[in-house]
Amino acid sequence: MLDIAAELRRWCEEGRDFAVATVVAVGGSAPRQPGAALAVDAAGTAVGSVSGGCVEGAVYDLCRDALRTGQAVRESFGYSDEDAFSVGLTCGGTIEILVTPVPAADTRLRPVLAAALSAAADGRPVALVRVADGPPELLGRALLVRPDGSYEGSLGTGTALDRTAAGEARALLEAGRTATVGAGAAGGRCGEPVTLLVESAVAPPRMIVFGAIDFAGALARIGKFLGYHVTVCDARPVFATARRFPEADEVVVDWPHRYLDATEVDARTVLCVLTHDAKFDVPLLERALRLPVGYVGAMGSRRTHEDRLRRLRDAGLGELELARLRSPIGLDLGARTPEETALSIASEIVAARRGGGGLPLTGAHTPIHHDLSARMDMGRIDSVA
CATH class of the missing domain: 3.40.50.720 (NAD(P)-binding Rossmann-like Domain)
Structure with a gap:
C-alpha cells in the first residue's frame, strides 16, 4: 500500500474511512507484485490497482464489504477458478489479496498506517509489516519499522513476533525490497504459522x-x-x-x-x-x-x-x-x-x-512476468518483488 502513500495520507488527514486491498502473494503470469494496492473510501472513490485491470471490480467489492463488516479478509484469485474467469483473471496467474478496513475511529491500526504513509509520501525510508496470513484476528495487524530497527505498533501476539518482524523488516529495508516472510509459529495461536508482508519504501533509485x-x-x-x-x-x-x-x-x-x-x-x-x-x-x-x-x-x-x-x-x-x-x-x-x-x-x-532477455514475447516460451530477484537466495524470504 506504500505505492499509493501520498493519496492515502491525504485520506487519513481528511478523516476518511477506507479499506485497502494489498497483493500479498503472486504466481504465474500475475501483472502486479506483492505490495501493490487498491484502496476504496466510504464514498466509493478508488485509487491504485492490484491486477492491472483483471480483478479490480471484484476487489473493489471486497473493499466495500470490509468497510461494512469491519473484518479483514484474505482472498485468492487463480486462472483455474471459475470465479477468476468471471472477474477477468484469464492471464494464467494467481494472486492473493489481503483486504483490511481502516476506519477513522480505529486507534490501533490507523495511527501506524498513517505514520508509515506519511514517511513514504515524504520520501523517508520506512518498512510496513502486516500479518498477511495466520489467525483471522491477526490479519492486517501492522508494525512500522525504521532504518535503525526501532518500531511502533504491534502484530498483536506479544513482543517476540514484533522483534522478529522488526529484524526481518530492517534487513529488507536496507535492500529496498518488499517480501513475504514466514514467521513460523512465533506468537501464533496454538502454534499456527504466521506469514508477514514487509513493504519497503526507500528513496528512488x-x-x-x-x-x-x-x-x-x-x-x-x-x-x-x-x-x-x-x-x-x-x-x-x-x-x-x-x-x-x-x-x-x-x-x-x-x-x-x-x-x-x-x-x-x-x-x-x-x-x-x-x-x-x-x-x-x-x-x-x-x-x-x-x-x-x-x-x-x-x-x-x-x-x-x-x-x-x-x-x-x-x-x-x-x-x-x-x-x-x-x-x-x-x-x-x-x-x-x-x-x-x-x-x-x-x-x-x-x-x-x-532478468528479461530483450527478445520478442511472440512465440517465446519464457515467463512474461519474471524477476531476477526472485531467484536470489534471500534466506527465509518466500517471495520478493
Whole structure:
C-alpha cells in the first residue's frame, strides 16, 4: 500500500474511512507484485490497482464489504477458478489479496498506517509489516519499522513476533525490497504459522547520465518516467544547464569521474555514459566498473567500444570488470532519434533489472512476468518483488 502513500495520507488527514486491498502473494503470469494496492473510501472513490485491470471490480467489492463488516479478509484469485474467469483473471496467474478496513475511529491500526504513509509520501525510508496470513484476528495487524530497527505498533501476539518482524523488516529495508516472510509459529495461536508482508519504501533509485547531449535530454525524460532520480553531469558549463534538461532532478557541472568519486551510489544506481570521448569516459568507466552499481552502459560505435576496452585494460581493469560494461549501450531496436535511443537504453536497463532477455514475447516460451530477484537466495524470504 506504500505505492499509493501520498493519496492515502491525504485520506487519513481528511478523516476518511477506507479499506485497502494489498497483493500479498503472486504466481504465474500475475501483472502486479506483492505490495501493490487498491484502496476504496466510504464514498466509493478508488485509487491504485492490484491486477492491472483483471480483478479490480471484484476487489473493489471486497473493499466495500470490509468497510461494512469491519473484518479483514484474505482472498485468492487463480486462472483455474471459475470465479477468476468471471472477474477477468484469464492471464494464467494467481494472486492473493489481503483486504483490511481502516476506519477513522480505529486507534490501533490507523495511527501506524498513517505514520508509515506519511514517511513514504515524504520520501523517508520506512518498512510496513502486516500479518498477511495466520489467525483471522491477526490479519492486517501492522508494525512500522525504521532504518535503525526501532518500531511502533504491534502484530498483536506479544513482543517476540514484533522483534522478529522488526529484524526481518530492517534487513529488507536496507535492500529496498518488499517480501513475504514466514514467521513460523512465533506468537501464533496454538502454534499456527504466521506469514508477514514487509513493504519497503526507500528513496528512488538514481540514474546518472554523463554527457550533456541531446540523447541525454531524452534519457532524462524516460528515466523520470521510470521513477529514477535523474542527474545529468558534464564538465562543460555551456551545455550542462537546467534549461536544457528540465526533466532532470539535478544538473551538475563537473568532470564526470570527479563527480562519481564524490557522490553516493548503491546497487540500484544506473550509470549511462554518453560522452563517447576518451578523455571523459575512460577515467569515468575505470571507476564505474569497480563500483557495486546495478548497470553501467556507454555510448559509442563498435570501433569506439574496442578502443575503449583497450584503454581500460591499459588502466588495469580485468576481464570480469570489463564484462559488466554494456557497450554499445542499449538494445537493438533499430533506434535513430534521441527518443528512440533513450527507449533502447531504458529497455536494456529494465531487462537487466528484471532478468528479461530483450527478445520478442511472440512465440517465446519464457515467463512474461519474471524477476531476477526472485531467484536470489534471500534466506527465509518466500517471495520478493
